[in-house]
Amino acid sequence: MFRNNNLSVCWRLVRREFRFHKGRNLMAVLSVALTMALFTVLSVIIQSLVGSVRDYCIHDMHATEEMYRQFLVSQLPELFPYFLSFIPVFVCGFLIIYNIFRIGVDADIRFYGKLITLGMTPRQVRVIWYGLALAVCGLGIPAGAALGIGGAVVFEHEILNFSKIPIGMIVSLKAIAAAGVLSLLTVFVSSFRPARITAGISPALAVRYMELSGFERKKEKNKFFPISIGTGNQVGEDDRKKRITPRRMAVYHLARSKRRTAVVIASLSLAFILLSCVYVQYISADHDIYLHFITFSDYTLSVEGAGADGANISRDLEPSLIRQVEALPGVSRKGALYKQEEWLDLGEHVYSRLTNYFESEGGWRLREMESDVYWTKAYENMRKNHTCIGMVYGIDSSYTELLARPEQLIDGTFDAELFAFGAYAIAEGVEGGGGQPNYQVGEQVEIGGRTFEIMALSIAPAYLRADNDSAESAFSLGLFIPEKSFRQLYPQRGIRELHLNVEEEERARVDRWLADYQNTKDPFLDIRSREALKETFDQQIRSGAAVGALMALTFGVIGIFNLANTLIAGLLSRSQEFAACLKLGMSDRQLLYMMIWEGVCEIGLVLAVVYPLALLAAGPGMYLYLTKVSNLWAYQYRFSIWPLLICTPIMLVAAAGIPFLCYRIIKRQSDTSMDPERPGAWS
Structure with a gap:
């Protein structure tokens, strides 16, 4: 049989598909942009760390290139957590982008079946999917790079102020290119299975395609719908137990979309677990422990500077300074x-x-x-x-x-x-x-x-x-x-x-006097105050939590996108089914209740899985990390579930609001097709 292998047709279909499914592709572009932004932030952080360590070794410590490389190798355990952070970013980006593409398979499978019937080869079908992936990357990667660079610049002080070595922001084309390659890889890995499914489907199967496999359809048959809808007949006790209700219909659809629900659970689990762990580590930082080991007085005075050979040296304090400062009140x-x-x-x-x-x-x-x-x-x-x-x-x-x-x-x-x-x-x-x-x-x-x-x-x-x-x-x-x-x-x-x-009431005056002495008489005077050390520790804590919180919030946004995408696609794709239910006697109020209940049940299932995982990670997991694994000596483990409690109502509102939005959309689309004289019509 003759096959048309002209790839130019495929690229035209790519442009058509990209324009036709604007909403779905917009979510894909946003997902790629968020993934690229996270990859960019991590790449910039690692580039800044490595570059700043090199400047410190070469210029401040006068080390050779070979010594710098050896020192960098010895510091790899400190950089390992930042390299490890690329894995959850990749996984989370993969989950949402794959879910969007997978929904595209369910929505357009008949279209691809018709193309195969007309003679399109599996290779051409895969080209269409990879072309869509390239189009999404072409818009999402530049936007994500700009967002990541902007975020790194805006939050530079929070994400880089955690080391005794001065860390400066270094933004290079290498870091951005590495983030772009990782984002591109994430998108293409996400599109591989959808492309394989559509390329390998037969025309006949595409026409009859449903979300469940034949075995699953047979197994699920009549499980929730053993009797007809809206018969109005008297039923026995057993039939009354099996009667169709909006709740049962909502649960039935969740059972039909197990894969989508699993993807939502996986993406939101990353966000909840990471946010809970970051928050527990943040509140576990103990200023008293830190100051106990760093200083034992309110102020420490010394004189330090650079010697003729570049080494740091110190000298004795001037007796006149000692007499004057000890004569100050308090x-x-x-x-x-x-x-x-x-x-x-x-x-x-x-x-x-x-x-x-x-x-x-x-x-x-x-x-x-x-x-x-x-x-x-x-x-x-x-x-x-x-x-x-x-x-x-x-x-x-x-x-x-x-x-x-x-x-x-x-x-x-x-x-x-x-x-x-x-x-x-x-x-x-x-x-x-x-x-x-x-x-x-x-x-x-x-x-x-x-x-x-x-x-x-x-x-x-x-x-x-x-x-x-x-x-x-x-x-x-x-x-x-x-x-x-x-x-x-x-x-x-x-x-x-x-x-x-x-004394506390005299500290402001002492601060001014010491600063004036340093500016006018001895610029090499080193002044270390308890309050300044505490502020430095606070900055280190915020810096350590900023990256983790940024990643957790981004994962949360991606998870909510995943949830919204799953609910919207599942509800809008069944608009004809909803119209049939209305004709069989379901009221508008029951339909809205069913749609909202479906969203609430899905988020309830998500929370039922996420809560134990997050509590396990923030409880025993963080306790072992802070007390046995890490070298964070200034931390005293403290447990908290506030991140879970704060995020739960947000998730419930989203789970109820998204179906309500879909209800309004379906209502507008159905106004022209529904009989206005029907009792209980859209009102």
């Missing part, structure tokens, strides 16, 4: 930290611990530090000379209490009175396995010509480690001695860090 000293760099001759035991710690387990700790040129050079000098810098800290009683906390103490027993006597020191330890790269309890260390015995090993809080004084101290060992002993050994040194507490 100000009291909380603690003072002194620091001196001292070369240490490493004994064989300490040297072995250091090298074993950094070079054991495959040397992954060394590889992590290879991007830091100064640290690598100092470590090589230690290997060569068996010497390294010791960061000797003089601490007062407040700092001593910090190091003696049970959560900070690693080894040894701390005795405050014995430590204050001046013959003991505390060595800085590290968390995790692999041993301790420092002196151990009971060993002797010589500092400034004086011998100290190691009393304990403690993990120093972050605010106890001031910046280095030289590039050689990039690799160093931390040692803490009493303030009295430090000032005896190094009388020329002043306070390196000053911690102050300020």
Whole structure:
């Protein structure tokens, strides 16, 4: 049999189909645009992260390209969640676009059957579908790229302010092209099965095509409709139980559209689960825990800057500044930290611990530090000379209490009175396995010509480690001695860090005074306030939640589109069926009730599946993630179902409003065909 393989006819049919089904194609274009927008935002975030890390390594840390690549490989676990985010975006985009195309199969299957009858080949039928996919992408991808770039620029501060490394927005053609390729792939994967169904159907089957297969039709036959509609005859008790009602008709149609309902459930499940998890993580952030480990005073003053070789250095505070700031009303000293760099001759035991710690387990700790040129050079000098810098800290009683906390103490027993006597020191330890790269309890260390015995090993809080004084101290060992002993050994040194507490009503005045001093006298003065640290933590929380919330809301919009598309297509495609029901005695009110009940039943089924999944993810799932899996140490798990409670009435309103809109459309379309004299006609 002769087959016409002229593809130009197919492209004409593509244009005809695209213009003819404007509403359906508009929803497809919007779905592609939303998918492209999400892919664009994720691509821009990853591009910004990688580019900013490169600038930081090359310019700030003076690393080579090879060191940068090694550092980037070591940071892949941190970037993995952003790469993983592409998967739910792809799945959600696939679900809605596939659902739209699948509805097109149900609506146009007879049309394609006629084309096959006229001699169109399966290849040409597939070309029509792929042409429609290209047309949808041609409109949706540019719109989605603009929407994604605009959203990334508008919310730049929220989605990129989560790292200590300054992250700047980087929008490149590579990122946009990658998002476009992923969107194109999503659309073509979504159109593959609809194209295969229509290309492989026979003309005879296309004419008789129904939504259920033959087996399902046989199984469902007379399950809900065992008697005639609108007979008006007296029926027995059994028949009365089986009598047709608008509710039974609505449930019957849901049973006929299982696949569409499953797609709606899948897309909305992603939105509810992600939104619930993001909200639980957001409310679990604990400012008190964060500030407890970051600072122990209202204000911390230090002086830092850049040395001649580009390394960050610090210097002592001016005595005049200390006197002036402590004389301000409401100000009291909380603690003072002194620091001196001292070369240490490493004994064989300490040297072995250091090298074993950094070079054991495959040397992954060394590889992590290879991007830091100064640290690598100092470590090589230690290997060569068996010497390294010791960061000797003089601490007062407040700092001593910090190091003696049970959560900070690693080894040894701390005795405050014995430590204050001046013959003991505390060595800085590290968390995790692999041993301790420092002196151990009971060993002797010589500092400034004086011998100290190691009393304990403690993990120093972050605010106890001031910046280095030289590039050689990039690799160093931390040692803490009493303030009295430090000032005896190094009388020329002043306070390196000053911690102050300020009464709440005086903080605004102190802020102004410190800012004025920084602007007029010492631009290198570093001022860290508790309120500023809290705001920084809030920004990090918002940044972490912004991307997840944006994705969840987008998934929700896509899910609602899916729900609307399913309900509208299912209701409008049965307009003739509804007209027949009206002629058989159904009133307008019953028809509207049936349509609304169908939407409510569908969303009820969705919520019945989504609620347990979302509660399971936000409950045990997030508890295990925050307490066992992640390294989010400043989080205290808190459970909440507010996202589900807020979204539920929105979904119910949508489920009732969409059928009502369809009812109005069907009414307008049927006004001309319905008999105006019929009792109970459209009114």
